[in-house]
Amino acid sequence: VFTYNILLKALCKNGRVDGARKLLKEMSNKGCSPDNVSYTTIVSSLCKEGRVEEARELAKSFAPIVPVYNALISGYCQECEFGTAFDLLNEMSVRGIDPNVITYTIVINNLCDAGNVDLSMAVLGKMISRGCDPNIHTFTSLIKGFFSKGRLHEGCDLWSRMIREGIVPNTIAYNTLIHGLCASNFVVEALSVLHQMERNGCTPNVTTYSTLIDGFAKLEDLDGATEIWNRMIRSGCYPNVVAYTCMVDALCRVGMFERATDLIENMARSNTSPNTLTFNALIRGLCRYGRVNCAMKAFVSMGIHGCLPN
């Protein structure tokens, strides 16, 4: 089974789900029964390709297990077919298969992405009433959901509630909080969250730093952005293309184009090549400052660096 599952996963990853389906049949014929992992791999891959109906049909021939339901529910949510997702959730209960924290979190996260935090909160209530405790993923999805609707206060309240319930925030949760604060221009508060996470022994990553650099950049606070950049380097965290691009943007917004260009050259020399967004930041900055000729030169240099305009 392990041999077959490894192959199934590899086939699915390379977009050869149909090959995987054939292999699934073949393994049974050769006397090696597929297990729950085999089923979930196939169903999940079909869903990710948007072939949800097909996945559901196929799943009918498998044992009804939670991960397969989760993959299907996730698939229907991605297609914004929340009605069907809720039907499946009901079907689970009817068949005596208890949804787990992942099941509910999938629904909550997708509803949040669709902009419906309020319904997500209702699902949270439902899972708790059924004795299923939300975890860090659940709370992070909801907090992000409130923030993306501009409901900063409710997002922060939920953060406090999560802490009260004894859930220890991880780097991703902190990053979500920092991003929410930055998006509402509360960069000073975001910075104090960075300090708080460090005090609590949670290591910031390149996303943490990029989020803060971007926050300062949007407020045209080059000193703030630079301070974060230096802090990132000092901590031994390597900037990626996003971090570089945020820093290029910070420089461009205050008209420091020579330094921005130097930074891009730096990237090209390291193994972090600039991308289209990096050049868009530079070109937009130059245009804002009326330096259209330089912008045209940057546009040419973009092609030299192998970046296509979008």
Added chain:
RNA sequence: UGCAACAACAAC
């Protein structure tokens, strides 16, 4: 070996 959460540009 399988299912869920985080960051950067623009236009509409």
